[in-house]
Amino acid sequence: MKHNLILRVIAKYLFPVIALFAFYVQFHGDYGPGGGFQAGVILSVAFILYTLVFGLDTAEQVLSPGVLRILACTGVLLYAGTGVVTMLFGGNFLDYDLLALNPIEGQHIGIMLIELGVGVTVSAIMLVIFFAFAGRERS
């Protein structure tokens, strides 16, 4: 395993950078290019890099498959829940204008929640798919 020394060190330093970039893409998505889907994929890429370098068992200690399934469901619930809340306020499904007193502020909050849901679900699902493929020869 001593052949992977350089990879291990660089992956350790790159992991927080990639994760930080994912959050930048996520929360800057309403002002610049980006959004939930891209941010989710970038965040899952950070974990995939970790898995490729440190092995599947170590990665599953960090993020167990149960947690990933809960996260995937949480994102979808956040997305649909935002829509249902706007319906409870008397509008259409995903009618962001009603989320705050000011319609523009409501649009802001609405798109933020939607993109957060998309990001959480996409990163969790990408990792579930990757772990399923990577763990195929183990079972």
Place this chain on the structure above:
Amino acid sequence: MLFIEIISWLFIVAGALLGIAGGIGIHRFPDFYSRLHAVGITDTLCAAMFLVGLCMQTGVSIASLKLMLIFIFLFFSSPTATHALANAALLGGLKPELDEEYHGHCFDRHPD
């Protein structure tokens, strides 16, 4: 500002020439390792030259800060990727193509 313009275009053209050199190298060299050598070395400097030239084009702003961050990322990740590729090929048993006089001379040991 003409001076900065000229310097920045010199950097960009030098980066483009390095990229072309890497492309010719990956096309013309005989085996995997020498191709990787050609493109792995020029690629990092090519990206660095481009980014420095673009930094001079944008001036001191948030865009040049982002370009410098991209440069730092590439400066660490590109040589690491080259190293990982070469290491994987060597561990996978791919032998480098050698001249006749060096055959069985310097690469006869197993890499571990």
